[in-house]
Amino acid sequence: MNITLIFTNAPYAVFIVVGLLGLIVGSFLNVVIYRLPIMMKREWRVQCIQLLTDEAGNNSNHFWNTRFLKKLGASKRQLRKIFRATSLKPSVPLHNNPFNLSRPRSHCPHCGHQITVLENIPIASFIWQRGKCTACHQAISIRYPLIEALSAILAIIIAWHFGFGWQLAFALVLTWALLAASIIDFNHQLLPDNITLPLLWLGLLCNSFGLYTSLEESLIGAIVGYLVLWSVYWLFKLATGKEGMGYGDFKLLAMLGAWLGWQAVPMILFISSLAGAVVGISLILLRGHDKNVPIPFGPYLASAGWISLLWGETLTAFF
Structure with missing residues (x-):
């Protein structure tokens, strides 16, 4: 039986399959959204400790000089404390227990109860458990089922727009990547290279076959996307002495330009x-938000990119 023929003649079947897939992927995105920033921060900490250790080895007589302290932005007392703590056992890794997207197993953050397969069914488990851990009965964040539901809804919209085919498959990948990147940036003001850079190359690969645009326009889009925000960043910094955005925003727009x-x-x-x-x-006006506190720009870029993926030509013609 030809599955392509089934999905072509019965579009509702595509919506059902894509919706279920969206729920499953949404559950995985919850893991990515929670763990990836922690993984990045752990890696940065290891690199900082290595920097301190290397600097101490190369400048044993001048490790605590003023220039080095200013470069690191820490007080002499703080650096001495860090160096003492990290130089006692330089051969011992900072983290003995593996922490990645697959290990350790998902567990309750309150009591450590390992989540079983039945407790990990998207949305259904949350409803069945009444939003509480089965072991300690502490509340489970509503964020998890909301992300699962949003992942499924966005996937169905993509399926409705593109229909069954390669455009649908890769548009789903882009959609889920944008969803994860947006929430991570909203929570941590980080746009992980682990998401933006692979997706940038994937966009170029897709368009080498002309899926969404030509390869030439894709290459120019990646370059223009990066340089536009890079220019804005430096103009703002030269004018105010402050950083108006992060480099992750440049890469995100470059990624969208590539697609x-x-x-x-x-x-x-x-x-x-x-x-x-x-x-x-x-x-600022309604809630008294401090105007000096940065607001992550990634979610707005990602949302605008997703809208352009579906209705970009219509909006361009309208304006």
Whole structure:
């Protein structure tokens, strides 16, 4: 039986399959959203300790000089404390227990109860457990089922727009990557290279077959996407002495440019800037948000990119 023929003649079957897949992927995205920032911070900590240790070895008589302290942005007392703690056993790794996307097994953050297969069914387990851990009865964050549901809803919208085919398959990958990156940036103000860079190359690969745009427009889109925000960053920094955004934003827009082509970059910037300005001004006026506290720009870029993926040509023609 030809599965392509089934999905072509029965579009609702695509929606069902994609929706279920979205729930499963949403459950995995919860793991990525929680663990990837921790993995990154652990790696940075190891690198910082290694930097301190190497600097101490290379400058044993001048390790605590003023220039080095200013470079690290820490007080002499703090650095001495760190160096004593890390130089006692330099051969022992910082973390003996593995921590990645697969290990350790998912568990309750309150009591450590390992989550079973039946307790890990997207949305259904949350409802069955009434939003509480079966062991300690502490509340489970509503974030988990919401992300699973959002993953499924976005997947169904993508299926409705593209229909069954390669465009659907890769658009789903992009959608789920944007969802994970947005929430990580919202929570931690981080846009992981582990997400943006592989997806940038995947976008170029897809468009080498002309899936969403031509390879030439894809290459130009990646370059333009990066350079536009890079230029804005340096103009703002030269004018104010402050950093207006992070390098992750450059890479995210470059990634979107690689998927959608350079013509989509102005529309993405317009939508994301408008949405960011409206939300930022509203937070300042209505909730007293400190204007000096940065607001992550990644979620707005990702949302604008996703909108452009589906309706970019229509919006461009309208404007």
